[in-house]
Amino acid sequence: MVIEPKYIKIRDLLKGYLNDPEKGVYAYNGKLNIRPPYQREFRYDTKQQQAVIQTILKGFPLNIMYWSVCEDGSYEMIDGQQRTLSVCGYYWEHAFHITIDERDVLYYTNLTEEEKEKFLNYELMVYFCTGTDKEKLDWFRVINIAGERLLEQELRNAVYTGPFISDARRYFSKNQCPAYAMGQNYMKGTPIRQEYLETILVWAARHDGINGANPIDQYMALHQKDPNVEKLWNYYLQIITWVKKTFTKYRKEMKGLDWGEMYDSFSTKDVDPNELEKRIGKLMEDDEILKKSGIYRYVLSDDLRDLSFRIFDKKQKREAYERQKGVCPHCGKHFELEEMEADHIKPWSKGGTTVADNCQMLCRDCNRTKGNKY
Template sequence: MKIELKEITVRDLSEGYEDNTEGGVVGYGGKLDIRPPFQREFVYKDAQRDAVIDTASKGFPLNVMYWSVRENGEFEIIDGQQRTISLCQYVHGDFSVQIGSFKEKRAFHNLRDDEQEKLLDYPLTVYLCSGTDTEKLEWFKTINIAGAQLTDQELRNAVYHGEWVTDAKKWFSRPNCPAQAVGSKYLNGSAIRQDYLETAIKWHAPDGDIEQYMSDHQQEKSAKELWDYFSDVIDWVQACFPKYRKQMKGVPWGPLYNEHGPAVIDAAKAEEEVKRLLIDDDVTNKSGIYSYVFDGRERHLNIRKFTEKDRIEAYERQGGVCPVCKGTFAIEEMEADHIDPWHAGGKTNAANCQMLCKEDNRRKSGV
């Protein structure tokens, strides 16, 4: 992999600057993709944007930026999008800023000639990266630790860029995108930070291998297959559980659909089970209820453990004797167990607690 340090000026950066909204943002004489498909929308607040211009106008240093070199010799921004757009927008007259000793805000065309030249000649430090997809991904992860602050999915989008990523962003990554409209109640994170896209790919990818999935689809023009799958998952969830509850947000719906769909369960029966478990004090992970409804595995529910008081009371009541093997043990050699199993209605309280030796308890639990 080749990493090259380059210095450019704001004059060079802003040359040929165009914001084509959905079509992207370019600069540097049309050779720099300022907002490639993997990048989020412009998110700087006015104060942050103005601070970039004030810093540059005073000649103070801005943080280093990172560009990836494409096969055709052109570039795309990996880190520095917000600073780049702020500088280019200001030079092209999109907003005004208070600069120097002037109290009023001034647009670029309101600056004196020497002030304009100083800003246009301001040097920016850029690292250019060329290499294989694997090398770039490793490098991007490294600079991310150093402060680029891209999400894992933004890093992947940078490596596997192309028409597929562009189209996927249309479905999953724009503000008010289709995925946000139908799935925001069921997914954690946000569309603009690529969380929805990452989740959808992980659900649909064999073995959840996001990078392999993106590599396999990189040269495709449409991501509609992924959207159709995601839409089917959400439709299935709504059919299985018509009544929405906040505990449904963040449930691994994709894996559940992959294993149990597309057949729809008895919604009325499922609703009764959900209500029963929601009011059960022993169930400490309420979001796990929805996975439990399908497979009955108690690990999803994180059943409340017996307290130390419960354990001591049961141990003393038994005189340290394991009721299964009849051996006598120290309390540290025993584990608490439900006399009447939780799934059969037994509660997690002192009256329903017994102490078993570790071997018998684990044999009973199937561990």
């Protein structure tokens, strides 16, 4: 990985500026792509833009910007988009005014000749980053990105840019995108913050058997040059469609669950949605269950580990321990209180509740063994 610092004058940055809805946003003689497909949708508000220009005219330093060097010698903006657009908007588009030295409503054309020269000759500190995709991603993860910090998925988008991520953003990363329209009730976060895209990439990587420390990175690297995300989108549709058909009544506890894992594990299981709903309704009313969201996986898996139950308090544990005289009723051995765990004598699955009379203290080994039996 090569990181080369350079100073770029604003007058050079402004050359060849283009802001076109179809063609994109470019500057630096058309060589700098200011808003590549992976960049975020939002931008500075007026006060933030004004602060950028005031900083420049006062000669104060702006935070470092990061440009990625492409194979063809062009550049893509990694960090600094908001500041760059503020500079270009002020100079080319007269998009906002500033206040300086108690002078108000100062557009670029209203500046003195000295101020104009100071603005145009101001030097921006830019790091030019050259290297493999992985090297760039590792670098961007550890640097302290200035301004609006890039999210982890935004960093990945920046490194694994290509037709795949461009198409993925169309489906998963825009306000009112298709993924939002289809599954907003079941997904956590918002598309514009890349949370929808990150979630489906987690699901898809696991579905394809991609393991390791960074499965999303591996998945994106494998599919970076794919012409579109048709396979990924169809997988998402299958998941959300299955959820809606399987669970006929929507509840707030359904939002943000790992539906990808449940789809992969149970979509081929023959279930009756009406019977599932009856079980879910009954379980939702059970005060013993603390983790209501776990009910959805439990009715498919019948695995008690998917649920979280009310626990015995310290008084109930101490009373049971003294009653047993410190002896585990399963193995018959004596233990200290801290070496034992509270257990339901009559299991919850058979109607047991979290009351003192239903509490027993088991040694850790016996409790684990008992727990594995039901």
